[in-house]
Amino acid sequence: MPRFSANLGFLFSDRPEIERVAAAASCGFKAVEMHWPYHVPALDMREALAAHKLTMLGLNMPVGNAPAGDFGLAALPSRQNEFQNALVQALSYGSTIRASAIHCLAGIVSPDDRAAAERTFIANLQMAADRAGEADMTILIEPMNRRDRPGYFLQHVEQAAAIIGQAERRNIRLMFDCYHVEITQGDLITRIKTHLDLIGHVQIAAVPSRAEPDEGEVNYREIFQTLDSLGYQGWIGAEYKPRGRTEDGLGWLSELSGRP
Numbered sequence: 314m315p316r317f318s319a320n321l322g323f324l325f326s327d328r329p330e331i332e333r334v335a336a337a338a339s340c341g342f343k344a345v346e347m348h349w350p351y352h353v354p355a356l357d358m359r360e361a362l363a364a365h366k367l368t369m370l371g372l373n374m375p376v377g378n379a380p381a382g383d384f385g386l387a388a389l390p391s392r393q394n395e396f397q398n399a400l401v402q403a404l405s406y407g408s409t410i411r412a413s414a415i416h417c418l419a420g421i422v423s424p425d426d427r428a429a430a431e432r433t434f435i436a437n438l439q440m441a442a443d444r445a446g447e448a449d450m451t452i453l454i455e456p457m458n459r460r461d462r463p464g465y466f467l468q469h470v471e472q473a474a475a476i477i478g479q480a481e482r483r484n485i486r487l488m489f490d491c492y493h494v495e496i497t498q499g500d501l502i503t504r505i506k507t508h509l510d511l512i513g514h515v516q517i518a519a520v521p522s523r524a525e526p527d528e529g530e531v532n533y534r535e536i537f538q539t540l541d542s543l544g545y546q547g548w549i550g551a552e553y554k555p556r557g558r559t560e561d562g563l564g565w566l567s568e569l570s571g572r573p
């Protein structure tokens with residue numbers, strides 16, 4: 314059956330980020346992923362991960378000026394210097410904690426700027442992929458739904474696939490977050506089958522609640538079986554907002570995935 318990682322941006326969020334590492338391990342997770350752990354010294358984080366023998370998957374690039382509305386820089390034509398600085402920070406932190414991937418957030422763009430945004434996104438992704446490749450890391454891009462992220466440049470799986478094709482770098486991969494894709498597009502199983510070769514990571518949450526994947530409109534038992542039958546070798550990130558204590562909501566792991 315598929316392997317599951319704990320997304321420490323959302324799971325165990327009732328405690329400081331570094332303590333979430335131990336909590337994930339004690340609940341049986343073998344891998345974790347993070348959103349923005351930059352406030353924790355990277356060497357401390359590396360030590361915590363090593364102490365609990367956890368595989369570190371991806372982390373997000375800094376988003377830019379969040380209070381001003383930024384949510385990523387990669388597709389913003391006038392912000393390429395800031396993008397490069399954010400990339401340096403992400404690669405430095407990520408390689409110290411031995412992450413295998415960096416999520417490169419596209420950003421919020423106005424509908425009038427989409428052509429320039431696409432050109433910028435591709436150029437920035439090429440540069441990011443080349444630098445990440447030197448550290449044996451992958452660049453992930455993730456379509457996000459416009460209800461949660463109005464104006465986010467990357468909204469559709471097919472748009473992401475086309476951009477990956479144009480960027481022509483083997484270490485750029487699709488982060489297929491079932492929660493976002495279900496809200497924007499649906500047809501999850503067909504999209505997973507069609508784009509399997511591009512998928513570098515999968516994430517899950519209930520739709521529409523974004524809670525544990527044991528409620529709502531997505532049949533995750535079927536999704537997990539599909540990934541399994543297709544021979545998906547990657548991880549599935551539990552990126553949901555727990556209804557209560559994270560520990561109390563992990564029953565889905567055995568109920569839906571067959572994991573003991």
Ligand SMILES: O=C(O)[C@@H](O)C(=O)CO
Nearest residue numbers: 348373416455490516552
């Ligand atoms: O789906 C999400 O929101 C995340 O994967 C992310 O990286 C930005 O919060």
Ligand SMILES: [Mg+2]
Nearest residue numbers: 455490516552
């Ligand atoms: Mg996600």
